[in-house]
């Protein structure tokens with residue numbers, strides 16, 4: 001029997017902090033834990049146990065990580081067939097454009113012509129299963145057919161999946177940044193695993209708050225799959241770091257948020273040239 005303890009949080013950073021705390025607490029027996037973004041932009045933390053968890057320890061870890069007002073885990077049974085289906089779903093290879101994102105156990109699914117990206121389900125976001133990642137991968141493949149980008153930034157890189165896709169497809173260097181140091185560590189590991197460690201530099205930064213981003217500017221292509229709020233807030237800096245004929249590829253926004261995000265970049269002088277949609281999530285391509 002599998003039991004699942006679930007909790008919904010407003011902030012991704014809280015979900016990440018809680019998962020780290022759970023992973024470090026011996027009393028919980030180091031269970032598997034994962035966070036998933038919901039359509040309303042909240043973040044669910046799911047912790048999986050093979051036997052009834054120590055709920056007092058769970059509450060203590062939660063209060064220590066996020067304070068006493070953080071809420072309460074709800075523990076429920078997870079029917080075994082659902083658990084198996086869920087884990088297999090998370091591990092299935094994903095095709096987007098010429099890219100195949102897969103785990104190590106699915107290397108035999110690679111077909112001639114595929115650009116294979118090997119990513120294990122990790123602490124960082126980005127296995128290709130989310131509509132935003134898949135939408136970006138498709139657009140990256142499409143943009144590569146008509147552009148020759150030389151200077152590229154992947155802002156909010158997660159597992160590094162988009163930076164790896166770019167480096168593998170175009171053999172070009174990519175600066176991959178994330179606010180979360182775990183993501184930049186995972187990105188460096190994944191880049192090496194995929195044979196593009198030499199092409200990808202991973203750096204920790206909130207937005208453009210690390211000098212390395214200015215040093216490598218201007219960028220011919222800036223990819224940012226984060227959320228609508230930060231995308232709007234970052235619009236002036238993104239465009240300030242863009243080369244004269246540069247392209248910006250944005251994702252992480254819901255259909256209803258498309259107009260306000262596009263308007264923020266149009267106000268900085270860019271033109272919306274393409275809108276893609278996957279599972280209710282938009283991908284916006286903007287050019288000077």
Ligand SMILES: C[S@@+](CC[C@H](N)C(=O)[O-])C[C@H]1O[C@@H](n2cnc3c(N)ncnc32)[C@H](O)[C@@H]1O
Nearest residue numbers: 125126133156157158178179180206207225226
């Ligand atoms: C939706 S994930 C995208 C991951 C990956 N690029 C993909 O397409 O699958 C968003 C990532 O952006 C990072 N992030 C959020 N806000 C950020 C900010 N202001 N600056 C840099 N990274 C940020 C998060 O830590 C997370 O790893």
